Amino acid sequence: MKYLKLIAVGCLLASQTLYANGKIVLEDKKENYTQTETGYILKFNLVATKSEISEIKEKVADLADRLTLDITKGDNDSNNCVFTLNHQNQPEYVHKMLLAIGIDAIEFKGETLPLENIIKILYSFLQ
Numbered sequence: 001m002k003y004l005k006l007i008a009v010g011c012l013l014a015s016q017t018l019y020a021n022g023k024i025v026l027e028d029k030k031e032n033y034t035q036t037e038t039g040y041i042l043k044f045n046l047v048a049t050k051s052e053i054s055e056i057k058e059k060v061a062d063l064a065d066r067l068t069l070d071i072t073k074g075d076n077d078s079n080n081c082v083f084t085l086n087h088q089n090q091p092e093y094v095h096k097m098l099l100a101i102g103i104d105a106i107e108f109k110g111e112t113l114p115l116e117n118i119i120k121i122l123y124s125f126l127q
Contacts, residue, residue, distance in 0.1 A: 021102035022048025033125040059101040091122035
């Protein structure tokens with residue numbers, strides 16, 4: 001029983017750190033997903049604390065030659081974001097750069113998913 005409690009506490013701590021840098025909320029709107037000739041423009045809401053946003057901004061600054069992230073305050077804890085890649089335009093690269101700035105979860109159609117699911121979602125809007 002003691003080990004079961006330790007495992008439960010470990011799982012709880014792991015789940016809290018899994019989405020430590022906030023999550024992005026994607027809408028089911030084609031206009032939020034734009035593949036350009038040389039990059040990609042993705043619009044989403046970011047649910048994160050002030051400290052998480054600061055961490056994300058620091059990481060974005062380190063990658064300023066490849067991407068920008070414009071954040072405007074939204075309702076409650078959400079932030080309206082425009083994530084612009086100016087280096088490559090493939091959904092896999094969007095995933096890679098979101099991961100690089102510390103995003104590891106998305107919400108799409110009310111379901112929270114690991115970030116890797118964004119690749120499939122982005123491809124669905126290219127058709």
